[in-house]
Amino acid sequence: MTLTHWAWLFTLAALLHNLEEALWLPAWSRRQRRYPQLDARAFAIASGLVSLFFIASSLGLALQMGLALAMAVNALAHCAVTLLQRAYMPGAASGLLLIFPFAGGLLAKGWRDGALQSAWPTALIIAAASLALIPFLLRAGEIAGKCLFRISNE
Numbered sequence: 001m002t003l004t005h006w007a008w009l010f011t012l013a014a015l016l017h018n019l020e021e022a023l024w025l026p027a028w029s030r031r032q033r034r035y036p037q038l039d040a041r042a043f044a045i046a047s048g049l050v051s052l053f054f055i056a057s058s059l060g061l062a063l064q065m066g067l068a069l070a071m072a073v074n075a076l077a078h079c080a081v082t083l084l085q086r087a088y089m090p091g092a093a094s095g096l097l098l099i100f101p102f103a104g105g106l107l108a109k110g111w112r113d114g115a116l117q118s119a120w121p122t123a124l125i126i127a128a129a130s131l132a133l134i135p136f137l138l139r140a141g142e143i144a145g146k147c148l149f150r151i152s153n154e
Contacts, residue, residue: 003110062123076095
C-alpha cells in the first residue's frame with residue numbers, strides 16, 4: 001500500500017472515531033464526576049471541525065503524521081480511562097480497532113519510505129499543538145452551537 005492509501009485510511013479511521021465520540025461521549029461525560037460535562041451540540045460541532053481538518057490534512061504529509069501521533073495519544077487516553085474506571089469510555093473501541101492500526105500503518109509506511117525522518121520535527125509540533133487545541137475547539141463548538149441554535153429559533 002502506498003503512503004497516500006495509508007493517509008486516506010487513517011483519515012477514514014479518524015472520522016469514524018470522531019463520529020463515535022460525537023454520538024456517545026457527551027452522554028458519557030454527564031455520568032462522570034471527574035470529567036467536564038460536554039454539551040452534545042457543541043461537541044458535535046467541534047468534532048465536525050476536527051473532521052474537516054482531517055480531510056484537509058491529507059494533503060500534507062507532516063500534518064497528517066502529526067495528526068496520526070495526536071490521535072494515537074487520544075486513543076491511548078480513551079483506552080486508559082476505560083481500564084482505570086472499569087467502564088467503557090466512548091472512543092476506546094474505535095481508537096483500539098481503527099486509530100492504532102491505521103495511524104501506526106501510516107507512520108510505519110512513512111518511516112520505511114523515508115518521509116517521516118524529514119517530517120518528524122514538524123509532526124511532533126503538530127501533534128502537540130493538536131492536543132493543546134482540544135479545549136479551544138470545544139469552546140468554539142459551544143459558541144457556534146449557541147449561535148446556530150439562536151438562528152434556528154428565529
